[in-house]
Structures are given as structure tokens and as C-alpha cells.
Amino acid sequence: MSEYVLELKGITKIFPGVKALDGVHFQLKAGEIHALMGENGAGKSTFIKVITGVHKAEEGEMFLNGKKVNFRGPRDAQEAGIAAIYQHVTAYPHLTVAENIFMGHEKVKHGIIQWKAMNEEANGLLRELNADFNATDEMGALSVAQQQMVEIAKALSMKARIIIMDEPTAALTKRESEELYRIAEKLREEGASIIFISHRFEDMYRLATRVTVFRDSKYIGTYEVDQISNGDLITAMVGREITDLFPKPEVKLGKEVLRVENLSRQGYFKNVSFSVKSGEILGLTGLVGAGRTEVVQTIFGAERYDSGKIFVEEKEVRIRKVQDALRLGIGLLTEDRQHQGLILDWGIGRNITLSEIEKYGSKIFTNEKAEREAAKKLAEEVDTKAVTIFDKASSLSGGNQQKVVVAKILASDLKVLIMDEPTKGVDVGAKAEIYAIMGELAKKGYAIIMISSEMPEILGMSDRITVMCEGRVTGELKRGEATQEEILKLAMAKSLKAAQ
Amino acid sequence: MKKKFNLKSITSSRETSLVIVLVLLCGFVQFRNSAFLTPGMIENLFKNYAVTMIMALGMMCVLLIGGIDIAVGSTLGFSGMCASLFLRDHTQMPAIVIFLISIAIGTICGALIGLVISYGKVPPIIATLGGMYVFRGLAYLVAKNEWVSAYQFTDGYKDFAQSKYLGFGLVNNLIIITILIYILFFIFFKWTTLGRKIYAVGSNAEAAEVSGIKIHRIKIMCYAILGFLTGLCGAIYTSLYASAQGDMGTGLEMDVIAACVVGGVSLNGGRGSVAGVFLGALTMAIVGRALPLIGVSQFWQTAIKGLIIIVAVILNVLAQRAIDKNNLKGREM
Secondary structure, three states, X not given: OOOEEEEEEEEEEEEOOEEEEEEEEEEEEOOXXXXXXXXXXXXXXXXHHHHOOOOOOOEEEEXXXXXXXXXXXHXXXXXXXXXXXXXXXXXXXXXXXXHHHOOOOOOEEOOEEOHHHHHHHHHHHHHHOOXXXXXXXXXXXXXXXXXXXXXXXXXXXXXXXXXXXXXXXXXXXXHHHHHHHHHHHHHHXXXXXXXXXXXXXXXXXXXXXXXXXXXXXXXXXXEEHHHOOHHHHHHHHHOOOOOOOOOOOOOOOOOEEEXXXXXXXXXXXXXXXXXXXXXXXXXXXXXXXXXXXXXHHHHOOOOOOOEEEEEEOOEEEOOOOHHHHHHOOEEEEOOOHHHHHXXXXXXXXXXXXXXXXXXXXXXXXXXXXXXXXXXXXXXXXXOOOOOOOOOEHHHOOHHHHHHHHHHHHHHOOOOEEEEEOOOOOOOHHHHHHHHHHHHHHHHOOOEEEEEOOOHHHHHHHXXXXXXXXXXXXXXXXXXXXXXXXXXXHHHOHHHHHHHO | OOOOOOHHHHHOOHHHHHHHHHHHHHHHHHHHXXXXXXXXXXXXXXXXXXXXXXXXXXXXXXXXXOOOOOOHHHHHHHHHHHHHHHHHHOOOOOHHHHHHHHHHHHHHHHHHHXXXXXXXXXOHHHHHHHHHHHHHHHHHHHHOOOOEOHHHOOHHHHHHOOOOOOEOOOEOHHHHHXXXXXXXXXXXXXXXXXXXXXXXXXXXXHHHHHOOOOHHHHHHHHHHHHHHHHHHHHHHHHHHXXXXXXXOOOOHHHHHHHHHHHOOOOOOOOOOOHHHHHHHHHHHHHHHHHHHHOOOOHHHHHHHHHHHHHHHHHHHHHHHHHHHHHHHHOOOO
């Protein structure tokens, strides 16, 4: 028998336009807790989905206890004893704990569900995990940590030998995390093997014996946890060449346009302060869940803040709703273009002029001719590949849709542009074009706040970089002095501190 | 550029396919019973279906923003009853005042429902289900469960629905009002900022909000517009039938929604046109009028109406699927 319970060789997974995994390897020993680390978008989640049969890899082989397997769907993986606990709990909130645990493999006798037996067995599993709730409790009434415990119980009920946890501690408090460590240890002692994805160094040091690092869809290496330093691990995670994709022009910075001071919102972020000048691109970065999107949504008036101050051109303002922000000249390009940025059913022209219908016509009537001309001009300015402004937004590629959103923003008189992951889901060619447009906008004197999880983009485009970690600003770096390692250290500042 | 004649592109437009169905239907009925397409008959048809046709436009506003209003039958009963009672007690009042009273009450009812839905965050079907019972109850309450009968109405009021002075003696008043309102709404949805915003909110409320559109205000406005037209129809209804009863307009909401659905208005919001609604309402009206003429029983009529609605919805779904597929074709991967 093989030394490894699970082994993957040369796995390649291709999504339309992107290689999500590029020939990666992975080996899991029996009774081992193995950490899987990497930046956002390194391919960890896709990899997990290949193991659990959700995605089918284009190339590569997978061995279970030395035998080659070929999963046709999640069901096959489940039957082979592989269970995954995903980042966002995928539970049925209106059903009981027992129903959730046995969903899909209910205890049935003659076609009738055996409630009593099911509840008893569920309670048995919960006792084993030291759970402080019952099998008959409603799932939705439980805390995130408790729901996770239910997911673990579900894995146990299926007699899973390989348990995969995707960022299980991300939503947990310190005490709850401790409890999770304890459970993971216990599962390992009982002979289960665990794959553990996490951004937290603390998790890795506490649990894992070995760690595998992915970067940009590729396998980088597997290391013994007690033989690798923090610094080396970070280098493994980010150590890539920065290509010359960024036509960032030198722009003379103007006056400060926007400043936030100690902005806080309960449960999302605390004491966030930064400022941005006219002509400046401020990069706002951090790991997923650091609270970046929430901060900009708040500045844009889509969410309320509890305390703190916002200044526009040195005057304190109060932003309560989106209209306030737009009136003050703050525009947002949302991360979710398809749902929040565009009306896909409509033509490009109509989309571009939507915020400013009144500007082209009168208070009551529209002026289609003026709108068409303006839309045409703006669409050319951002150089969309659409044939006409009557093409539907849904017919465009991601990159061109993003350009339409930019054109729409340009139609309004704005001073501050907030761009949330402007190149997400966009191919390389269109990325370069979007960077060029950003440069042009900075030249024109817009103050730009760019949220991005992509290091090269942050380093290549920003004048200044503000790094957030778990809802707080952990540092600010100037262009030139920032490095990938430096940024990642700040983005993980809290967990590094906790690990020491 | 001249477009090639293409059967597929013609049948894929709801308006043209409805016109074809209407022509075939009228031709068939006319062939079986030549009493169908006479000026008197046509005038009668439009006069009697004016209420449904007008309210269908208001319902279109509400459906466009992804809402629905099943309280309109009750709103019509309540506003028409209030106006009729006022007329009974103040017989010196000219008809126009009675109309304005009915319109005002209808608008208030609609706006209230809009408030509950947008700020109270109550799902439209629930809010208007409640409104349906509340306004119906109020209609009985204000009338103390009595009728207002023909002899209690003034002649000026009763005559309004029967005479032709708005149409210069050629066309019935109600038909003129219907035509005017349809023209008004056509302009409203084609050339006004508010019309465009209604489509925006219905197509993608989140994107509309990010674009600075006050979606709550638009929603309330749509329900108020429907209320306005319902109030107007409350007066038309009582004038036409020369009486007011507490249960008038019961079930009307379904006829109105059906007219919209047949006319191609999407219940998911964002899609629908004034021309489509006109043709949808006309189709339902002609089915209701023509079938008895060729000896189809009352019960079959109802079933056939239902079948038409189901077919219309299936067509909507198929058309939507074709559009989505077509859009994806243009996207490069």
C-alpha cells in the first residue's frame, strides 16, 4: 500500500479563458493534518473542488490509497470517504441539525425516515464533538462555529477518512478557533487525514505538520512546518516576477480630495483612516475578508457607518445614501459588474447615460439624440469593442463590460472614483487596457481608490498602498518602497502576531 | 439597410404575433357570424372593456418594477363607492368633481400600498393581498352595505359613459379617454426620464440604485400611478353601470394582470410595452366578446381565457431564452 492516502499528480483545470490549476501535485499522508496555503486566487478552492468531484480536471491523475480513481461527481467522492467543509457553510437553515447531518443519506427503513434513530445517532456524534446543542435544534438558530460543527458531524456520519476544511477559522472567534483545533486534533488521532486551507499562520503552526503552497495556479512546494520560516513561506507564496504591464504615468498630485478618519462599522471594520489626492491612485489591499469592500461601500453610502468622519475637499460631510455620495462626486465601480454595474438587458448607450438622464434632457423628458452622442463619445474614450452603442451589455466580454462601467462613471461629474477589483474576471489584454484608462483618469485629475487582491496590480498602479487586515488598517506603503513580501506581512499582520 | 423578410424575427416579437392572432381570430369569428365586426359592436366592446384596458397600463408600471398589485379590484370598489356616495348626497355636483374624488382616493390607496411595500419591505403580493381585504371592507363600511342605485345618480354622471361629447359626437367618451391615456403612456415610457427609470429599476434594481436612482420613490410612484388609473376607472365603472355596489370590481385584478401577461409584460420586471399591453387587453376583450357569438358556452370561455394566459407565459419564457442565448453568442471566450 502506498504511503499516501491521497495523491494528485499533474492536475490541470481550465475555465473559459483561464487556467485555474496548472499541473499541480499534492500528497496527503495517513493521519496527517496538511495545510494548503497561497494568495487569493492561487487556485486552492478550485483544487479542493477537483478532489471532491465538483470540478473535473482536464489533465492529471488522482490516487486514493494507491488506487487510481476517477470521480464523476461529488457523490463518488463522498462514497470514497472524502468530505469537505466549505468556507461558507452550505446548510439548510430551516431544518434541524439532524436533518442537516443526514441530508442525502437519511436513515430509512421501508421508505420511511427513522427519526428516532437519526436523532439519537446525531446526538451521539455531537456529544463526541463536545457540542453544546441538540440534534433537534434548528440549524439557522446556531452560530457559525456551531454550524461548522454540524458540518463536521456530517462528515463523520458519512465515515469520511479524508476531511477538507476550507478556511474554517475565517469566521470564528479566538475561543471558537481553539475548539476547532481541538476537534481537528481529535479527528486526526482517530485516524482521519485532514487538509486545511487557511490564510492564518496561526492555524498552520497549531495544526499542520506539512504545508503545501500554491501560487498563480501552480504548485510551488511542500514543506515541513517546523523547518520553514515565516519569511521563506511568504516568499514562496508571492515570489513572482512583476511583468511590465503597467503604464502608470507620472502625475503631479493635486489637493486632497477625500479623507476618512476613524471610520468604523460594528462587525466589519474599525478606525479606518486614509486619504487620497487629486491625480493619485491609492491601492487598498488585504486578504479576502479584510473589510475593504465594506469600507468603500460605506463611503459610497450603500452602507451606514457607526462612527468616524468623512471629508471631501477638507469639508466634513455626512453620507447617508448613495445619492449623497454621487452629489459629492464620489463614484463606485462595483466588484460585481453584472449585478450592480450594468443592466445587461439594455444597450451600451442606455447603460452609459443611466445616471445622468436628466443632464442630457430636461427634468421630465429625455433627449435621446444628445444621449446617443454623449454615449458614443464616452464609449470611444474607453475604447470598447462594441460595434454600436445599441449592442446589449450582455453581449460583451468581461473586459468590455468593465469599460462600459467606466464610461458610465465618466458621464457623471465625479472627483473620486472607487474601483473595486477593476480587473477581476478580465483577460490579460483587456487588463492592460483598463490600466491605461486608469492612468488617463489619474492624469485628468480624478482621485482613484483601487481595491485589488492582485499584488502585481497593486504594486504596478498605486501611488500609495493602504493595507487592511481583519477590519483594520495595518500599514501604509509608498510606491517604490513597497514589496510583495512587505504587503503580505501587513495583510497577515494579526495572525503573524498571534502566532509568535 | 433593408432587413430581409424573416418569419422567425416576426413571430419572435410579441406585438406582431398578437396582431396575427387577433386578425385570425376576428376573421374566423366574422366568417361564422357576420354580426361581429360592425361599428356598433366594436364601440360596445371598447366601451365595456375600457376599465380593464386603462388599468392594464397601471398594472404594467407595477409589473415593470417587479411588483404586482392584486388589490386593484378592491381599490376600484372603494374609490367608486366613495365617489358615488358623495354624488348621492350632493346631487348638484358636476360629474368632473365626482371623477376627481374617485381619482384622489384611488391614488392615495395606491401610494399607501407603495409605501408599505418599499419602506415596510413587505412582499408586494402580501401587501396587496392585505390591501385587497382592507379596501373591500372599507367599501362595504362607507356604504353601510347599501347600494347606490341609478335613480340616485345625476343624469349628467350617468350620461358620461354613454355620450360622445369628448369625441365630437363621433366616438364614445370612454373610448376617447382610453385612447388619450394610451397615447400619454406611450409618450411617458418612450420619452420621459421617469419612464426610463422605471425600466431601469425593474431590470436591475441594484444597478439602478448605484446609478443614483431613488428606487423607493420610483416604486411608490408606480403604485400611485396604478391607483390613479384605478380611481379613474372606479368613476367610469359606476357611470357605465349606473350603480355602485360594495362588491363591484371583485376579481377584476386578475383580468388586468392577465391582459398584461398576454401582452408580453414580464412578471420578473423590466420587460413590457404599451403596444403589447394594448394588444393583450384587446385579445382578452375580443375573446370575451367573440366566443359567445359563435356559440361557445360561458364555461368554455373561461377555460379558453386561462389557456391563452398559459400559452402567453410559455411564449414569454421561450422568447427570453432565445434572447439570452443570442446575447451569449456575441461574447468572446
